[in-house]
Amino acid sequence: MKIPDFPAENSEPSTQSQRDTCIAELKGVTKRFGDVVAAADLDLQLRQGEFISFLGPSGCGKTTALRMLAGFETPTEGEVLIDGQVVNALEPYNRPVNMVFQSYALFPHLTVADNIAYGLKQKRPRPPKSEIADKVGKALETVRLAGFEHRRIWEMSGGQQQRVALARAIVNEPKLLLLDEPLAALDRKLRKEMQIELQDIQRQLGITFILVTHDQEEALSLSDRIFVMRAGRIVQIGTPQDLYDNPGSRYVADFVGTSNFFDGRIDAVKGEISTLQTEGGLTLDGRNTANLTKGEKGCLSLRPEQIRISGEATDGSMEVTVQNRIFLGEHTEYLVRHEALGNISVLAPRQSELGARGFEKGDRAHLSWSGQSALILRPD
Amino acid sequence: MTQRERNWLLVAPAGAWFLVMLVLPLSVVFIFSFGERGAAGGYVPAFTFEQYANLPARLTAFKNTMILAPLGTLAAMLIAYPLAYQLAVRTDPKWKNILLVLVIVPFWTSILIRSYAWIFLLGGRGIPALLGTFGIEGVRLIYTPFAVLIGIVYGYLPLMVFPIYVALDRLDNRLLEASSDLGARPLATFFKVTLPLSIPGVATGCMLVFILLMGEFLIPALLGGGKVFFVGNALVDLFLQSRNWAFGSAVAFTLIVIMLVTVTIYMRLIARLQTGRDDVSVM
Numbered sequence: 007m008k009i010p011d012f013p014a015e016n017s018e019p020s021t022q023s024q025r026d027t028c029i030a031e032l033k034g035v036t037k038r039f040g041d042v043v044a045a046a047d048l049d050l051q052l053r054q055g056e057f058i059s060f061l062g063p064s065g066c067g068k069t070t071a072l073r074m075l076a077g078f079e080t081p082t083e084g085e086v087l088i089d090g091q092v093v094n095a096l097e098p099y100n101r102p103v104n105m106v107f108q109s110y111a112l113f114p115h116l117t118v119a120d121n122i123a124y125g126l127k128q129k130r131p132r133p134p135k136s137e138i139a140d141k142v143g144k145a146l147e148t149v150r151l152a153g154f155e156h157r158r159i160w161e162m163s164g165g166q167q168q169r170v171a172l173a174r175a176i177v178n179e180p181k182l183l184l185l186d187e188p189l190a191a192l193d194r195k196l197r198k199e200m201q202i203e204l205q206d207i208q209r210q211l212g213i214t215f216i217l218v219t220h221d222q223e224e225a226l227s228l229s230d231r232i233f234v235m236r237a238g239r240i241v242q243i244g245t246p247q248d249l250y251d252n253p254g255s256r257y258v259a260d261f262v263g264t265s266n267f268f269d270g271r272i273d274a275v276k277g278e279i280s281t282l283q284t285e286g287g288l289t290l291d292g293r294n295t296a297n298l299t300k301g302e303k304g305c306l307s308l309r310p311e312q313i314r315i316s317g318e319a320t321d322g323s324m325e326v327t328v329q330n331r332i333f334l335g336e337h338t339e340y341l342v343r344h345e346a347l348g349n350i351s352v353l354a355p356r357q358s359e360l361g362a363r364g365f366e367k368g369d370r371a372h373l374s375w376s377g378q379s380a381l382i383l384r385p386d
Numbered sequence: 387m388t389q390r391e392r393n394w395l396l397v398a399p400a401g402a403w404f405l406v407m408l409v410l411p412l413s414v415v416f417i418f419s420f421g422e423r424g425a426a427g428g429y430v431p432a433f434t435f436e437q438y439a440n441l442p443a444r445l446t447a448f449k450n451t452m453i454l455a456p457l458g459t460l461a462a463m464l465i466a467y468p469l470a471y472q473l474a475v476r477t478d479p480k481w482k483n484i485l486l487v488l489v490i491v492p493f494w495t496s497i498l499i500r501s502y503a504w505i506f507l508l509g510g511r512g513i514p515a516l517l518g519t520f521g522i523e524g525v526r527l528i529y530t531p532f533a534v535l536i537g538i539v540y541g542y543l544p545l546m547v548f549p550i551y552v553a554l555d556r557l558d559n560r561l562l563e564a565s566s567d568l569g570a571r572p573l574a575t576f577f578k579v580t581l582p583l584s585i586p587g588v589a590t591g592c593m594l595v596f597i598l599l600m601g602e603f604l605i606p607a608l609l610g611g612g613k614v615f616f617v618g619n620a621l622v623d624l625f626l627q628s629r630n631w632a633f634g635s636a637v638a639f640t641l642i643v644i645m646l647v648t649v650t651i652y653m654r655l656i657a658r659l660q661t662g663r664d665d666v667s668v669m
Contacts, residue, residue, distance in 0.1 A: 078563055098566040111564040115582045115660070124578075128569035178568065 028090075029054045029214050030075060030182055035084035037070050044070040046238040048084070052182070052216065057208050059217045059225035061261065062235035068218045071235075072184050075216065077101045089181055099128070104175035105184040109191070110167050112159045118170050119155035122146065125178040145177040148207060165196045172204075176211060183208075185217045189224065201228055222262050226250065234258050252295060256383050259307040266313075266350050268306040269385060272298045279377050282306050286346030291377030296384045305385040310353035312379035315340060315365065316372050323372040326350065328365045338364055342371060412642075418635035427629025437636035444637055447620040450606070452644070454531060454616070455599035458538035459546075459592050465539060466546035466591065473547075474554035475580075486551070490544050497541055501608040504540070508533045508609065529611035537605040542598065546591040553587025554580070589656045593649065600645050617641050 030052040037045040045067040052058055060068035073079040074086055077098035085092050093101055104125065112121050122142045126133055133141075146152050149169035154162070162170065168188060175183055185204075189197045205228055208215045219225050225232050226246040234242045234249065234257075242254045246262075253259035256267060270284040272294070280294035282304050292306045319325065326342040329349065340352045352373065354364070365371050387395075422432040441448075473485055492500060506512050508527040517525050527533050557580060565575040603618030610619075617637065624634030 076567060078567075098563070099569045099571055103567075105564070105567045107560055107564060109558075109560060111558065111560040113561060113564070113579060124565070124570070125568035128571075128574060174568070 027054045028052065029088070031085075031087040032071070032074070033085040033087065035071075035074060035081045035086060037067075037074060037079060038082045043238050045074070045081075048240060050233060050240060050243070052214055055212045055214060057205065057215045057217070057228055057230045059219055059229040059232045060235055061219060061222060061225040061232050063220055063261075066235040067238040068220075068235050069186060070238075072105075072186055072216060072218045075182060076103055076105050076184055102181040103184060104178050104180040104182075105186065106171045106175050106188045108187045110171040112167055112170055112174070114159050116159070117155065118146075118151070118157045118159065118162070121159065121170055122174045122177050124174065141177050142173075145173040148176065148210070149173045150203075165192055165200065168192060168200060172207070176207065176213065179211075180213060183213050183215045185215060187219055188217070189219075190221075197224075204228060226262065232262070234261060253307065253381070253383065254296075256305045256307065256386050259381070259383060263309060264351065265307045265309050268308070268347055270304060270306065272300050272302050272304050272382070275300055280304075280382055282382050284347065288346050290380065292380035292382040293378060294382045296382065298382060298384065303385050304382045307381045307383050308350075308375060309379070310339065310351040311337075313350070313352045313373050313375050315342070315352050315354050316374070317365075319372045320374055323374040326371055326373055328367055328369045328371055330367060331365060340365060340371075342373065344373075415635045415638050418632055419639045421632040421635075423630045423632050427631070429631040432632075437633045438640070440633060441636065441640060444617070444620050447615055447617045447637075448640075448644075450531070450614055451600060451616045451618075451641075454534055454538065454606075454614075455596060455602070458535055458542070458599050459596045461535060462539045462542050462546045462595055463550075463588060463592055466543055466550055467588065470547050470550035470554055470587075471580075474551050475557075489547050492540075493544060497604060498608075500541070501537055501605055504533070504537055504609055508536070528609065529613045531610075531614050533609040534606050534614045537609040538599060538602065541605060542595045545594050545598070549591040549594070550584060550587040553584040557583055585656070585660060593652065596652075597645065597649065600641065 028051050032048045032050050035045060035048040036043065048067075048071060060071055062068050070079060074081055075088070077093070077096060077100075080094060086094055088101065088103065113124065116124070119139075119142050122145055123138050126138045126141060142155070143152070146154065149172050151166065151169050151173065154166070154170075159167065159170070168191075171188070188204075189200050192200060201224060204215070204217075217225070217228060226249075229246055231243060231245055232249055233240050236257055242249060242258045244252070249258060249262045253262060259265045260267070268282070268284050268288075268290060270282045270290075272280055273283040273289055274281040275294060275298075278293055279291050280298065281289050281291055283289050284306075290306050292308075294304075296304070298304050316323070324344055324347075326344045328340055329343050330341040332339040332341070336356055338354050338356060340354060342350050342352060344350055350373065418429050419437055420433050420435070422430045422434060422436070424430045469489075473482060473489075477485060505528060508514075510528075512527075514525045514527055517523075527536075561579055561583070562575055565579045566572075570578060601618050602616055603622055606614055606616045606619055607622075610616075621634055621638055621641075624630050624637060
């Protein structure tokens with residue numbers, strides 16, 4: 007078998023022209039394990055230098071998609087392309103792709119430096135020792151672990167091991183860096199730090215990163231584009247803000263951010279704004295982005311932070327009873343109950359004066375929002 | 387009861403056992419080795435180094451043991467590794483246990499019976515006769531060092547297979563995927579990841595087999611036919627036949643010292659192999 011030659015990538019920051027080139031592509035890719043369809047008819051294009059996330063719950067096919075790019079799984083149907091070449095038949099060791107594993111998969115019998123040098127030593131012709139040492143040193147600096155060369159893997163903390171795993175992958179200057187839930191095992195604070203670092207490193211190296219995660223916050227804060235997946239399919243592709251502001255379905259609205267949902271039927275269509283009649287007989291306004299027609303079933307989605315909560319009734323406001331109050335620092339989350347709509351979650355910014363008490367359990371309060379901030383979506 | 391007292395209680399049964407069954411007999415052997423043989427055999431108290439001075443009389447037994455035990459260990463390891471690899475890495479999990487049981491099936495009958503079978507197989511009417519039908523005449527197998535080696539490898543193979551199997555079975559598949567992902571072909575992955583990480587299993591198997599082989603006497607007695615004999619056979623002879631307990635004790639004690647030294651050196655080497663490898667290769 008002829009092994010295609012992949013020229014080494016220069017590691018300059020990506021320019022606009024590079025960004026427009028397609029670095030990897032899935033064309034009609036389906037993967038079946040026996041009767042189980044893990045990925046169904048995936049069509050996607052990744053651009054050079056992008057930070058991409060595959061977002062979805064476990065079992066949605068995101069890891070399968072990643073493993074097909076890495077070469078650990080072969081598609082049942084369709085084609086995987088990297089840099090314009092079909093790589094379906096290419097073994098993982100012949101692909102210009104590296105992966106950061108969820109459990110890091112560091113070699114326990116090798117030192118930190120030898121772990122990182124592993125990929126370089128496999129290159130043919132083998133680079134000279136000085137070059138390997140040089141690159142290993144640079145990679146360690148990039149992940150801020152300079153001086154840890156001779157440490158043993160089991161002497162490193164979880165966060166440090168994470169960095170070693172990252173260094174071991176980026177040192178090879180891959181066309182694609184695949185990250186399989188790389189931060190899942192870290193505690194919240196460390197995860198936040200690593201997220202920022204991951205983004206910095208990605209910008210610095212200009213390598214296309216593909217992150218698999220079920221953590222919507224992670225996907226939102228890191229990605230240029232997010233591929234939301236469900237049951238083996240991609241349900242929506244967009245920038246984080248796109249997905250958050252214009253979710254195409256109830257599923258996306260629910261998975262990207264949190265939202266209140268009210269089911270009902272379209273009562274009136276008047277321009278962009280439509281009216282939904284809820285099961286409880288209430289009529290609510292919202293942007294009809296799904297272009298539903300009168301009489302169709304719909305679902306109104308309302309983000310908790312779009313709702314104003316107030317002690318006084320205003321025109322068109324709804325009276326509710328406060329059920330619970332959760333102090334979140336800069337915000338307070340209220341869980342309120344409306345007679346017809348049921349439970350509603352409201353996120354209120356902290357009152358400007360310290361010590362202001364806000365609403366307590368059992369208080370009566372009034373909710374209002376603009377029809378522009380509510381979305382009427384196709385129920386699913 | 388304090389934690390300390392509880393710890394003592396936990397090791398007390400084993401401690402008592404070792405004291406009675408190991409330390410006491412060994413002390414007896416040590417003391418006897420400086421004694422003299424009685425007129426009618428047995429032991430007469432004395433303090434002489436005569437028995438140790440007489441050791442060269444049994445040099446052949448030491449030589450045979452020191453050559454065939456390591457050789458047998460090596461041969462068993464070379465045969466066991468591919469088998470254990472196949473079982474642990476390549477076999478469908480639902481067949482693993484059945485095949486593992488097959489490995490220990492030979493243990494269901496006594497080694498004595500099985501060695502007798504080998505006497506027939508290696509004897510004139512066995513394999514040499516079969517070779518004769520192909521025109522290869524005059525092959526002599528029984529009562530040679532080679533026959534003893536075959537018997538040893540056959541008898542101790544399961545003891546070698548199991549520790550290696552366990553080490554390979556425990557190997558995290560993701561490490562192999564990581565190696566492949568980093569550009570290593572299957573053969574490179576085997577030598578850089580699989581083999582180094584299975585070394586502890588190999589080391590355990592080799593030590594188990596080697597220690598047992600150093601004390602072996604049944605297989606050389608049956609397949610070596612008095613021509614290829616181990617220190618174990620010399621001891622049987624000295625204690626049971628010629629009833630020279632003092633000399634027997636000296637031989638036994640020498641064997642223990644040789645074993646202690648070999649095993650210590652061996653463990654040091656293994657420890658160095660596991661922690662020192664590749665340490666400075668990058669810099």
